[in-house]
Amino acid sequence: MTTFRTTVHSMAMPFVVEIDDADAEACEPAVAQFHAALEWADDVFSRWREDSYLRMLERGELTLDEAPRELREVLEACEWFREVTAGGFDARRADGVVDPTGLVKGWAVARAARHLDGARGTGWMVGASGDVLVAPGTDRRIGIADPRVKGDPTGTAVIDVVALGGAFTALATSGGAQVVDHIWDPATGEVARHYQQVSVAGTDLTEADAWATAIAGGGPRIVAAALDRGLEVMVVTGERYDGTFDAQTSPGWPSVR
Known part of the structure; x- marks a missing residue:
């Protein structure tokens, strides 16, 4: 099996794309469309660009009806996830503004990845800075990075390996490995330090x-509620004296180690 591999950059991060058993001539336009879709998402949702639709909406320079319909879709999704996660996910800031940043990356990858089907390969994978999405039927073994590793974890030891492509096609990992103390507990308003790292496996990256x-x-x-939704979870609870980690996994966690 030959695999086409490339990396595109958007939204201030790299996106690794792999397409199995496809001709490079077919892969390149498919990846270009994938990349363009990510760039469009950045045009709409960027918090760091003053000309994004999100920033213009916040400044009152346009209405929600004048913005792309996807902006309303994502803002409504943020509220929906706030409800179903019992407030664990809360995009509302202290000033009342809804900041969808925590949802946008997974949503943008899931939306853009449909273009990869145009390469007509036997499968594909997208790696997006801790999040992974694969086409159904794509056989992939994905490593869960050591939370102590800063920057690109490629080539470093992993704490677990999971199978994607069958029952689970999406994997998301959250924690303070790359940006320390950036996750807040909505219930207390304090920095969240419940776990060193959290990984969730499912069928929808968003x-x-x-x-x-x-x-x-x-x-x-929040863990029990996630399991009720059919998701599987691994939480890293602490580090042992020998450098390994204490971790808890749900019964169906797709580990292959």
């Missing part, structure tokens, strides 16, 4: 991403 953030922010009370 959902897995939101629930990983919810569990990292809300702690143990």
Whole structure:
């Protein structure tokens, strides 16, 4: 099996794309469309660009009806996830503004990845800075990074390996490995330190991403709700004296180690 591999950059991060058994001439336009869809998402949702639709909406320079319909879709999804996660995922800031940043990456990848089907390969995978999405039927073994590793974890030891492509096609990981103390507990308003790292496996990357953030922010009370949704969870609870980790996994967690 030959695999086409490339990396595109958007939304201030790298996105690794792999397409199995496809001709490079077919892969390149498919990846270009994938990349363009990510760039469009950045045009709409970026918090760091003053000309994004989100920032213009916040400044009152346009109405929600004048913005792309996807902006309303994502803002409504943020409220929906706030309800179903019992407040574990909460995109509302202290000033009342809804900040969808915690949802946008997974949503944008899931939306853009449909273009990869145009390469007509036997499967594909997207790696997005801790989140992974694969086409159904794509056989992939994905490592869960050591939370102590800063930057690109490629080539470093992993703490677990999971199977994607069968019952589970999406994997999202959240925690303070890359950006320390950036997740808040909505119930207390304090920095969330329930777990060192949280990983969620499911079939929808937007959902897995939101629930990983919810569990990292809300702690143990959110885990049962995630399991009720049919998701599987691994939480890293601490580091042992020998450098390994204490971790808890749900019964159906797709580990292959």
